[in-house]
Amino acid sequence: MGQGRSQFTEEELQDYQDLTYFTKKEVLFAHQKFKALAPEKVGHNKNAKLPITKILQYPELKVNPFGDRICKIFSSSHDGDCTFEDFLDMMSVFSESAPKSVKAEHAFRIFDFDGDDMLGMSDLRQVVERLCGTAQRLSDSEMQHLIQNLLMEADLDDDGALSFAEFEHIIDKSSDFSHAFRIRL
Template identity: 60%
Template sequence: MGAAKSVFTPQELEDYEDLTYFTQKEVLSYFHQFKALAPDLISVQRDARLPMEVILRYPQLRYNPFGDRICMVFSSSRDGDCNFEDFLDMVSVFSAEAPMSVKAEYAFRIFDFDGDDMIGPEDMEEIIRRLLGDVQFPQVDILQLVQNLTSEADLDDDGMLSFAEFEHAISKSENFMRSFQLQL
């Protein structure tokens, strides 16, 4: 482990500890997990950006129906490619220690497919389709589900969910915190 510590300065480790929900030892562990995704590239260049396809090999993202969206939201270049700091931000938000408010903010961004700062019917339909995976549902049933979700959570009746409405809706869900965690 001594060789790994030399990858970061003591100040960098302290900064990572301050900016995440992790200890310095956990930060080093996540660096090893990040490095394992592309060991040849990372050993040469510590601040390498890994393509989204490589990040999606991370076991906790491999089968996540929102893996590509997660990469896009956490990518500092907004193209889905991630450097270690992007990766560390991601695993920090998905950790059990991250507060509900932080998880809600990122979940909203992940589910806002069109990036308009609202979760509209098209976004909800995409969420449902991804959750269904290979299961085929009639379009009329999906639209009914979108309508039901909207009527339940849309407090101002504009047909879309603002962040405040989304946060209010998920605050009622006991399962949200558990489902918005990567099994790290």
């Protein structure tokens, strides 16, 4: 008895609903998914923090070439380890209900490997390498050509890097970005 009862108070659920793009029911479902990653650790401890290795067991993160980056961006400790609130924030941003502008902001942070608030040559190289994988590795000249074409198209101020505004401009042209930047609960 009481097994189906939430370990969150009604006030906590309301706060989570107010701070995310989720309903209370979706918050509870997200907690079930979080708990399933490490039931022995989460149990009834709503403050449990799971290591990145456990978070990356979430099916859609496991196959995502940016899974580790996603975890690090949403981790409050910036090491990829996640509390339930970190996980909930991540799932909320990747939900269908999150606005395109919020998704764009987080995508930019995921792709900004060096954290300088610009997508420079090395950031773009890492993005392409992760998207291509090791099986379809591009030659240095192919990589250079691809990045130059991307910058020619998107680098509006010709500074050799993409600012958030330039990145957002690209995203606005992409009709399927919001659909692609999604993780199902």
